[in-house]
Amino acid sequence: MRLFIHVIEARNLPAIYLNGTSDPYVRLQLGKRRAKTTAVKKCLNPLWDEEFSFLVGDISEELIVSVLNEDKFFNNDFLGRVKVPLYTIMKSDNLSLETAWYQLQPKNKKSKNKKRGEIRLTIHLVQKNSSPEVFNCLQTYSEEVASNSDRLSEIARETPLSSNSSMESSVLVDFEEIDSAKEIKPNSSPFVDFLSLVFNRKRAEASPTSSPGDVNTVEQLQEAQVNMEACENQEVDLCSNEKFDEFLKIMASKDEGGEMPGNLSGGVLLDQCYVVAPNDLNSLLFSPTSNFWPSVAEVQGSTGLQIEPWILCNNECLKRTLTFTKAASKLVKSVKATEEQTYMKADGSAFAVLASVSIPDVPCGSYFRTEILYCIKLGPALPSEDQTSHLLISWRINFIQSTMMKGMIESGARQGLIEGFAQFAEVLSRNVKAVEVGSINLNKEQILASIQTQPESILKLAFRFLGNFTFICSLFMGLFVLAHLQLAKPNVGDGLEFIGIDLPDSVGEFVVSAILVLQAQHFLNVMGRFLQAWKRRGSDHGVKAQGDGWLLTVALIEGTSIASVDSSGFSDPYVVFTCNGKTKTSSIKFHTAEPKWNEIFEFDAMDDPPSRMDVNIYDFEGPFDEAVSLGHAEVNFLKSNISDLADVWIPLQGKFAQACQSKLHLRIFLNNSKGSDVVTQYITKMEKEVGKKINLRSPQTNSAFQKLFNLPPEEFLINDFTCHLKRKMPLQGRLFLSPRIFGFYANIFGHKTKFFFLWEDIDDIHIIPPSLASVGSPSLMVILCEGRGSDARHAAKALDQYGRLKFHFQSFVSFQEANRTIMALWKARSLSPEQKVEMVEKQFEAKRLQTEESGSFLGIDEVKMSEVFSSVLSVDANSLTEMFAGGQLEHKVMLKVGCVDYSTTPWEPVNSNTYQRQISYKFDKSLSRYGGEATTTQQKSSIPDQSGWIIEEVMTLQGVLLGDNFSLQLKYQACNIPDKTKACNVQASLGIAWLKSTKHQKRITQNIMSNSSIRLKEIFSEVEKELMNRKHG
Structure with missing residues (x-):
């Protein structure tokens, strides 16, 4: 037997919050079984309209309907409750309490606030597998059981509990249950007692020595129970054998x-x-x-x-x-x-x-x-x-x-x-x-081998293009005109005609000429499309992949319900696959809405597993017209199981495709040919990019990471960092970095925030200078490409004018390590192979320029230089070179001006007149509030015509605000003064090479120019002082 409860609505509920509202929901309890409705936010008259059912095990139980206020942080607040004993439902007509309003009661009678509102419920009991036969069984025996109930109770009380009793112990148990039910419910009817007896499933058998009247009474009860069970079993078998498949068909139809x-x-x-x-x-x-x-x-x-x-x-x-x-x-x-x-x-x-x-x-x-x-x-x-x-x-x-x-x-x-x-x-x-897993892996080649392309013959292609009434009419008209020209004689020019120009002589001739021009234009267009189709019958099908690594194979089987952009109802579709910057193009299927390709495309081996593949289907409009998109789709390898992609129908997106419900049938295979050392090799490569050792994570950690973001098993964790996601309020969580995703997860008091996006989705990453809001540490602003990251939109800081989502991360424990790792992974994934080759070529060109005899050092002439220091020193130029010799004088002077941990390399010859060295040092807190480091490359050469020298310098800064946005270029020039034997003229020029644009560019330039002028003045005054003291000492 099942109890069905329909929770409809409530009214006049008490307010819990100060704004005069509550978040009520209903909890139902029958014995130890519970259920609850959804919570209605900020409402005192909620409407639920939800249905529940419970399996009834004991009719002595009562249904408790409690109305509570949902509180996500503390215990839920009690609003009121209603208790409905099951025997009251049993007494009602048709075992049902009609829809009614019930007054909510407090937990105890001493409560002061007794106005707790009302709830509207519908409650009814349904016997398991009830049928007319069972109901007739109940009706037939209810009156007889009612007439004999008193007699049964009397027999149970008078029968002694001994070994010589006239009744079996099992019969006494049934009688005791009837008495206990009557003690609990003194006003219950014999019909209720009978149901209690039946549903408790306690069978009784009369003993051979019992009296005939008692035996008949017990046998009647047993017969009623057996008849009811037979009715139930018959109904269950009917449902089991016939209706289960029917129910599934009903669900499938909907x-x-x-x-x-x-x-x-x-x-x-x-x-x-x-x-x-x-x-x-x-x-x-x-x-x-x-x-x-x-x-x-x-x-x-x-x-x-x-x-x-x-x-x-x-x-x-x-x-x-x-x-x-x-x-x-x-x-x-x-x-x-x-x-x-x-x-x-x-x-x-x-x-x-x-x-x-x-x-x-x-x-x-x-x-x-x-x-x-x-x-x-x-x-x-x-x-x-x-x-x-x-x-x-x-x-x-x-x-x-x-x-x-x-x-x-x-x-x-x-x-x-x-x-x-x-x-x-x-x-x-x-x-x-x-x-077995092996049988699945082995059948890839067999599946691809079964896909056979059926090339279209030239005659079939010609018939598809040229075999239509319009083209045949144009051809016939052209032949007819040629025959006429062959038979007709030239006329004498009349009107405005002259030699070489034959104008129409009547309206009819003018109309015929116009028709001939249109027919000729159509004929030429059709012939042009046919010749272009003949030329483009081939595709990338059959081109084998090269290299060793991640191999992606795509089999394009067919398409269905492909849209058409004209009134003919047909199109000339072809498909373009794009993955990791590489494209593969299928052949064109002309004049069809149900194309069948059966073509296989293999992408060259990739070092890293691909994140996604873009699929675009176009309509061929000729060699000179722009292709019209018929639909597009994206295959995300991180959100799909590779085994599921082995045979998949992909729905296409786009206004034409969605209107026609277009789909493509693909078979996609992705496997790695490098073996099991992929993780180790990738981490070794990233260690070189980051400049720091990366610990290999355990299989348990990788498994937990994959489970957290529902990632495929080939994805592995590289590093994770604790940080805050800045929105209206900072949200503390962890940043997870892997070869293909940038993910964030936070769990604050059970409220989980989880999202990830691909490295390819990132358009730019900005380093935001420290501020009071970021607790004095730099932060990262991650900007996605337009239209990307829609799944993580809820966590974005802002949406800029170009439709790009911005994510703000701050409060890193180790910002430099996190920044280097993020930048290395982003560059490794976001740059296309062509961009990577171009970057390597640029680096090689820069090294070549450094060693080239002709040309300036590191392109220093390309930067606008400004003079920041000029002075006449009381020492000659040769003595001043000691400042740049890497000896005790240089270290002593640089330490005084705030350069700590100062180290130099020896001068190395580049050519006959040029030498080069490297310098590195850290800034003292007196120079930079946040510290920082400087790495400098210097190149020294002599002045041929004069007695002096030139030193050119390129300085890069690390750990300085916006230091990665620019580099400093200095040029020192010292020349002896001819009129003075122990004096030289020193000039220093400074230029700033901007690597990234910033709105603070003017302010930074002014600050660097003024500070450099002061610093150079201190350096050379200290050098002059030390050299003079040494001379007089």
């Missing part, structure tokens, strides 16, 4: 073709392919006549398994309930569990069933439910051409109430489910054969 539900957040328990059709696997697992679940219960040690028949609720949702007693474990005794299975999708080839398991007797069992999702879909093709099914089982814990034991509950549930579904897989493998 299926709108949506996607399969995604994996639940707890993780995957079973991911396996089986050699069986999806429909047959669904029947094995969920058919009412299947013995699969009893076999699983036997292996797991569960007892008392009861499986109810499937019920079609509201002609849309198919449900059933399983009850069983779980076997005792080391920590928990044997407990009763209830599992409710609900079909979420059933379209004949794909099935999704959500199971919600409730175990209220375990510790904190009323706080959560375990949800398990069974997904069955078509599996990969096999060489034997047998149908396969892909079974994917995932799970999660759905917490009904908040508790501090969440972590412990999830850990314990995870361990129990892993062990339980290992036994589940063992039982399933006895019934159906599992597909």
Whole structure:
């Protein structure tokens, strides 16, 4: 028997919040079984309109309907409740309480506020598999049981409990149950007593020595019970054998073709392919006549398994309930569990069933439910051409109430489910054969070999283009005119005609001339398209991939419902695939809406696995017209399972494609030919880019990372950093970096923020200087390309005028390490192969310029130089060169002006007159508030005509605000003064080479110029002072 409750609405509820509102929801409880509605925000007269059902185990129970206020941070507030005993429903007509308003009551009678509002409910009882025969059975025996109830009670009281009693002990148990029911409900009818007896399933048998009257009474009760059970069994068999397939057909007819539900957040328990059709696997697992679940219960040690028949609720949702007693474990005794299975999708080839398991007797069992999702879909093709099914089982814990034991509950549930579904897989493998992984991998070549391209012959192509009435008429008209020209004689020129110009002599001739011109134009256009189609019959089909690494193979099978841009209803489609900057183009299929290609495209080996592939389908309009897009799609390898892409229909996007529901049939294969050292090789390469050792993460850490963002198994974690995501309020979380994604995750008081986007989606990364808002540390502004990152839109800081999302990250523990890692990964993924080659060529060209005899050092003449220092020193130019010799004088002077950890390399000859060295040092806090480092390259050469020298210098800054936006270029020139023997003229010029634009460019230039002038004045005054002291000393 099931109890159905329809929660409709409530009114005049008390306000909890200061603004005079509440967030009410309803919690239903029958015994230890619970359910709840959704919460209605900021409302005192909420409308729910939700239905619930409970399995009735004891009619002495009462239904408790509680109205609570949802509080996400503290305990939920009690608003009121209603208690409805089940025996009051049993007394009502048709076992139903009509729709009515119920006054909400406080928890105790001493409460001062007794006005708690009202709730509107509809409650009724439905006997399991009720039928007219069962109802007639009840009616037939109810009166007789009522007439004999007093006599039965009297017999039960007068019969002695001894070995010589005249009645079996089992009969006495039934009588005692009737008495106990009457004690609980003194006003209950004999009909209610009879139902209590029947649903408790206590069978009685009369003893041979009992009196004839007593025996007849007991036999009548037993006969009534047996008749009712026979009616029930007959109804269950009818539902099991005939209606289950009918229910699935009803769901399939109402299926709108949506996607399969995604994996639940707890993780995957079973991911396996089986050699069986999806429909047959669904029947094995969920058919009412299947013995699969009893076999699983036997292996797991569960007892008392009861499986109810499937019920079609509201002609849309198919449900059933399983009850069983779980076997005792080391920590928990044997407990009763209830599992409710609900079909979420059933379209004949794909099935999704959500199971919600409730175990209220375990510790904190009323706080959560375990949800398990069974997904069955078509599996990969096999060489034997047998149908396969892909079974994917995932799970999660759905917490009904908040508790501090969440972590412990999830850990314990995870361990129990892993062990339980290992036994589940063992039982399933006895019934159906599992597909071996090797057989799936081996059949790639066989599948591709079965795809044969059928080239279109020239005659067929000519007939497709030229075999139409319009072209034939144009051709016939042209031949007719040529024949006329051959037979006709030239006329004498009349009117305005002159030699070489023959004008029409009548209106009819003018019309015929116009028609001939149009026909000739159409003829030439059709012939031009035919010749272009003949030329473009080929494609990239059959071009083999080169290299070693990640190999992407795409088989384009066919298209369906391809849109047309003209009135003919047909188009000339061809497909362009783009991945990692490489494109592959298919052949053109002319004049069709259902093209069949059967072409295979292989991309050259890639060092890194691809993130996505763009698919565009165009309409061929001739060699000189712009191609019209008929639709586009994107294959995201991070959001798709590679095995699922082995045979997939991809819906196309775009105004034409969506209107026609266009689709492409593809077979996509991605595999790595480098072996198992991909992770080590990639990390070694990134260590060179970052300049720091990167620790290899454990398999457990990588698995948790993949599970967190639902990533494929080939993705691995490189590094993660603690930071804040800046929005209206900073949100603390962790930044996860992998070869293909930039992800963020935060969990604050159970509120989870999770998103990721591809490195290719990033348009630019800006370093924002420290400020008070960023707690004195630099921060990163990540700007995505236009139209990208829509899944992470909720976490973006702003949307700029170009439609680009901006994400602001701050408060890094180690900003320099995070910045270097992010920039290295971004450049490695975002640059196309051509850009990478161009960057290498630029670096090689820069090195070549440094060693070239002719030409200036590092392109210093290209920067506008300004004089920042000029002075006459009391030392000659040769003595001044000691300042740049790397000796004690240079270190002493530079230390005085605030350059610490000063180190130099020896001068090395570049050519006969040029020398070069490297310098590095750190800024003292007196020079820079935030410290910083400088790396300098100097080049020295002598002045041929004069007694002196020139030193050119290029300085790069690290750890300085906006230091990566520019580099400094200095030029020192010292010449002896002819009139003075011990004096020289020193000039210093400074230029700024801007690498990135910034709005602070003018301010930075002024600051650098003024500080450099002061600093150079200090340096050379100290040098002059030291040299003079040494001379006089």
